[in-house]
Amino acid sequence: MRRALPPGTPRIAIAIVFLLLLVAPPFFSSFLLALLTQAVIYAILAMSLDIILGYIGLASLGHAAYLGVGAYSVGILATRHGAGFWVTLAVGVLLATAVAAVFGLVALRATGVYFLMITLALGMVVWGLAHRWVSMTQGDNGISSVPRPDLGLPWSFAAAVPFYYLAFAGFLLAFWFLRVIVRSPFGQSLVGIRESESRMRTLGYHVWLHKYIGFMIAGGVGGFAGVLWAYYNGFVSPADLELATSVEILLMVALGGRGTLLGPALGATLIVLLKNLVSVYTHRWLLILGGVYIGTIVYAPEGIVGALRQWTKLKGERAWAGK
Amino acid sequence: MSQIATADFWISQVFNGVSYGALLFLLAGGLSLIFGMMRIVNMTHGSYYLLGGYVALTVIWRGGHFVLAVLVGALAIALVGIGEWNAFLKRLSGQELGQVLTTMGFALIFQDLALVIWGGDPYTIPVPAALSGSYTVGQLYFPVYRIFIIAVAALIAVILWLVLERTRIGAMMRATVDDPEMARGVGINVFLISMAVFALGATLAALAGAVAGGFVGVYPGADFEILPYAFVVVIVGGMGSLKGALIGSLMVGLLDNFGKALFPELSYFTLFAPMAAILAVRPTGLFGRA
Numbered sequence: 150m151r152r153a154l155p156p157g158t159p160r161i162a163i164a165i166v167f168l169l170l171l172v173a174p175p176f177f178s179s180f181l182l183a184l185l186t187q188a189v190i191y192a193i194l195a196m197s198l199d200i201i202l203g204y205i206g207l208a209s210l211g212h213a214a215y216l217g218v219g220a221y222s223v224g225i226l227a228t229r230h231g232a233g234f235w236v237t238l239a240v241g242v243l244l245a246t247a248v249a250a251v252f253g254l255v256a257l258r259a260t261g262v263y264f265l266m267i268t269l270a271l272g273m274v275v276w277g278l279a280h281r282w283v284s285m286t287q288g289d290n291g292i293s294s295v296p297r298p299d300l301g302l303p304w305s306f307a308a309a310v311p312f313y314y315l316a317f318a319g320f321l322l323a324f325w326f327l328r329v330i331v332r333s334p335f336g337q338s339l340v341g342i343r344e345s346e347s348r349m350r351t352l353g354y355h356v357w358l359h360k361y362i363g364f365m366i367a368g369g370v371g372g373f374a375g376v377l378w379a380y381y382n383g384f385v386s387p388a389d390l391e392l393a394t395s396v397e398i399l400l401m402v403a404l405g406g407r408g409t410l411l412g413p414a415l416g417a418t419l420i421v422l423l424k425n426l427v428s429v430y431t432h433r434w435l436l437i438l439g440g441v442y443i444g445t446i447v448y449a450p451e452g453i454v455g456a457l458r459q460w461t462k463l464k465g466e467r468a469w470a471g472k
Numbered sequence: 473m474s475q476i477a478t479a480d481f482w483i484s485q486v487f488n489g490v491s492y493g494a495l496l497f498l499l500a501g502g503l504s505l506i507f508g509m510m511r512i513v514n515m516t517h518g519s520y521y522l523l524g525g526y527v528a529l530t531v532i533w534r535g536g537h538f539v540l541a542v543l544v545g546a547l548a549i550a551l552v553g554i555g556e557w558n559a560f561l562k563r564l565s566g567q568e569l570g571q572v573l574t575t576m577g578f579a580l581i582f583q584d585l586a587l588v589i590w591g592g593d594p595y596t597i598p599v600p601a602a603l604s605g606s607y608t609v610g611q612l613y614f615p616v617y618r619i620f621i622i623a624v625a626a627l628i629a630v631i632l633w634l635v636l637e638r639t640r641i642g643a644m645m646r647a648t649v650d651d652p653e654m655a656r657g658v659g660i661n662v663f664l665i666s667m668a669v670f671a672l673g674a675t676l677a678a679l680a681g682a683v684a685g686g687f688v689g690v691y692p693g694a695d696f697e698i699l700p701y702a703f704v705v706v707i708v709g710g711m712g713s714l715k716g717a718l719i720g721s722l723m724v725g726l727l728d729n730f731g732k733a734l735f736p737e738l739s740y741f742t743l744f745a746p747m748a749a750i751l752a753v754r755p756t757g758l759f760g761r762a
Contacts, residue, residue, distance in 0.1 A: 208569045210513075255748055259755040262511045262568055266707045267751050270744055273700050277740020284737060392700060396515065396576045403573055435584035442577025443560065446570045 158461075163411065174313050184425050186313045188418040189320040190377045195401040195413035196327050197370035202399065203408030204331055205363050206343030207264045211252070211272025212398045215368045217279055217390030218245040219375020224292035224385035225285065234298035238376050245372020246365050248275070253364040257357060272395055279387040291386030298380045312381065319377050320414075323370055327410055330366060339363050340408075404445045406452025415453060480611050485729050491618035493725025494625035495687070498680035499698060500705035501632060501717045502673025508649045508712015509669050512561060513568060515575040517677050518699030519582035520549045524678025525690035526590050529597055538600045538686075545682040546675045553674025557667055583695060592692050597685030621683055625721075628676065632714055645669060649712045677702075701728075708747050710757030719758065 170189075174182055198212045222241035226232035232240075256267045279286045286292065297307040298315070306312045330336050341349045342356050350356050379385050388394075397420065405416025423441065427434040449456045503517050528545035532538065556578055564570040599617055606615040636642035647655040648665050656662045681690070688694075705724050709716025724743065731742035750758065 202569070208572065210572065255752045258752070262507065262513055262711075263755055265513050265568055265572065266703060267748075267755070269700070269703055270707055270747050270751065273704075274741060274744040274748060277744055278738070281739050281741070282737050391696070393576075393696060396572065399569065400573055400576070403569060433584060433588070435580045435587075439577040439580035439584065442573045442580065444577075446564070446574045446577075447560075450567075450570065 159457075170317060174317075175310050179309055182309050182313055184422055186309070186316050186381055187425075188421040189313075189316045190374055190381060191398075191401065191417040191421055192414035193320055193323040193377070194371055194374040194398055195405065195417040196323060196410050197367045197374065198398050199402050199407055199410055199413040200327065200330070200339075200363050200367040200370075202402050203410075203413070204336060204339040204343060205360050207260065207360075208399065209256075209268040210265050210392070210395050210399070211256075211268035211270075211275075212367075212371055213390040213392075213394035214252070214272040214275035215245040215249065215371030216375040216378060216394070217275050217387075218248050219372035220379040220382075220385045220389055221279060221286060221292070221375075222372070223376050223379035224295055227295050227379075228292055234300050234380075237298075238373075241376040242369050242372045245375065246369035249365045249368020249371075250361075252368070253361050257360050257364060269392065269395070272390070272392065276387055276390050276392070279390060286387075289387060291384055291388075293384050295379050295383045295385065297383070316377050316381065319373065323373060324410065324414070327366075327370065331410065335359065335362070400442055400445065402452075404441070404449070404452055406454030406456075409452070409454045412452050412454035419453075481733075484612055485733055486726065487614060487618070489726035489729035490722060491621050491725070492729060493722040494622045495680055495684055496701055496705050496725055497625045497718055497721035498628060498683065499677050500702040500709075500721060501628070501714065502669075502676035503702050504706045504709060504711055504713065504717040504720075505645070505649070505669050506673040507706055509645070509652070510561075510565065510666055511568075511711075512565075512571050512670075513575070514673070515572060515699065516553075516556065516578045516582065517673070517702055518695035518697075519579045519586075520553060520674045520677035521681035521684070521698055521702075522586060522690070522695040523552065523582060524549045524681030525597065525685040525694070526586055526681075527678070528682035528685055529590070529595055529690055532597060538597075538603075541597070542679060542682040546679040549678030549681075550671045550675040554667060554671045557670045561670070562663070562666070579695065583692070587692055590690075594689050594691035595685070596689045597682065599686040603686070617686055621687065624679075624683060628679075629714070629718055636714060641665075641668075704744065704747055707757055708750055710754075710759040713757075713759040716757055716759030 170185075174185060177185065194212070194216055197215070198209065201207055201209050201212070219241035222244055223237045226237045226240060252268070252271045256264055256271060259267055280288060282288075297305075297312060300306065300315075304311060306315050331339070338349065338354055338359055341352075342354070342359055346356055349359075375389075378389070398417075401416035401420050402413040403416070404419060405414065406412030420438075420441075424434065424438065427437050431437075445452070451459070499517070499521055503514065506512055506514055506517075524545040526545075527548045528541040531541035531544045536544070556575075560574050560578075561571065564574060603617050603620050606613045607619075608614075634642075636646060644655070644660045644665055645668075647658075647660060648662050648669075652662050655665075681694075684690075684694075701724060705717060705720040707720075708723060709718070709720030727743050727746065728739070731739040735742055
């Protein structure tokens with residue numbers, strides 16, 4: 150069961166977009182470049198959630214927690230202990246994976262609405278610590294003046310364009326990693342579990358362990374996005390890991406098309422652009438964002454990728470069978 | 473912190489915790505029934521709370537009495553809830569993701585509309601003279617308004633219990649919670665019952681918001697501030713259980729109060745972590761039926 154993209158046009162279109170993302174940014178305005186950097190970081194986060202939502206088939210309402218763990222690892226280690234990029238990266242990703250390992254033990258006992266509610270509660274635990282554990286996190290004031298990273302390479306990532314390329318490289322790395330995962334026999338068994346848990350159990354798969362490993366991978370990659378986010382923003386605050394952020398990541402995945410990796414990346418890009426560009430023109434951008442939430446479910450329940458597939462009548466392996 | 477040792481400290485903290493729990497029961501009781509019956513994760517519930525407070529405020533500004541304001545707020549939001557349910561949610565049964573995103577969309581829209589209509593300033597709903605002031609017992613103060621909230625919550629709890637356990641429509645509701653298909657099979661209009669329960673949940677949330685307006689105030693952001701508390705109550709108590717909602721509310725109210733008083737740095741942790749522990753043992757909550 151190869152879940153390859155349909156041959157021909159889509160592949161070429163994707164190649165062109167990747168090429169543009171590689172060569173065009175130095176010519177962009179600093180505003181657009183900033184948005185693009187935010188977009189690729191959120192794309193990593195959305196792709197990591199897609200492992201849980203699109204491949205395991207569970208809707209998590211606490212994914213901002215991993216962004217937060219990664220971001221606070223950087224904020225605390227870089228400003229207070231002078232830690233370098235590689236240290237914060239390792240700590241951020243490992244800590245997020247460890248948090249996911251603990252959360253997974255609790256959350257994966259449940260499915261459906263119960264899974265939603267439990268992940269919501271677990272996300273709130275992390276938010277609560279960020280919000281109130283002032284001696285560690287500086288509470289609502291957040292941790293400011295996080296320096297731009299120094300990778301120990303001959304060139305600096307302080308300026309906007311090099312930092313964009315760092316973030317873009319992180320995106321490519323995350324995309325490659327997750328694509329290897331979902332195309333592996335392990336990833337295919339996740340899809341099998343999503344489609345029919347009882348069948349996979351009968352076939353002798355250790356269903357819970359598969360879900361658990363997938364959940365931890367999603368957490369770790371989410372933490373990776375958090376590390377980049379802290380370095381990009383130079384600032385970490387509890388607002389980054391609110392409930393509303395977790396729902397927004399869900400929207401990114403649903404808007405792009407769950408179970409497709411590139412769909413959620415596209416969804417993340419669109420939402421980041423929408424939020425920032427619309428707010429330039431009107432104060433009422435929340436109304437529009439709210440409309441996008443409802444419109445996604447009404448008009449594109451399978452996301453943009455799903456809608457495109459239907460529209461072009463290309464029959465690539467459907468990511469989400471049935472209605 | 474020598475104050476911890478005194479009985480006064482414990483009595484006043486328990487009182488504050490119980491009164492906050494009473495408010496949470498008003499907010500979460502309906503949410504629990506909605507969960508139990510329709511499995512809808514309703515992100516708009518906090519918005520009903522906020523809008524209920526704002527509508528009540530407007531009625532008072534126009535010269536209405538406090539009681540009238542609370543009732544108008546509750547009923548107006550019931551209509552909002554019925555509209556939302558009819559237009560969108562009834563088509564999304566069983567689709568958790570669709571429900572979360574749709575109700576989140578509504579929550580953002582309501583948040584922004586409230587900002588347009590009522591502005592960004594915080595307000596307090598003025599309470600009648602009979603409900604202001606406080607009783608003094610020795611060194612302790614018991615604000616009358618907090619006692620009023622406890623009384624309202626107790627009254628609503630009794631009414632809900634009587635309706636659910638002692639009336640025909642309550643039996644239909646319980647049947648629908650337990651097994652919607654069988655309920656439909658024996659001729660219960662599940663569609664109508666579901667809509668009524670959704671409206672009831674919205675009404676209670678708006679009532680909580682209006683009552684809370686005289687206590688913690690009405691302000692932008694109150695919707696998403698209170699929403700996690702409502703969810704926590706429902707998760708701890710178990711979805712669809714009135715008894716669970718009541719005990720969950722009291723637990724959350726007390727945990728929140730004592731957490732903030734004793735461990736200010738870990739206050740949310742002391743609220744959410746015990747809950748995670750409960751869920752680790754009983755994924756369906758204390759009184760939930762899977």
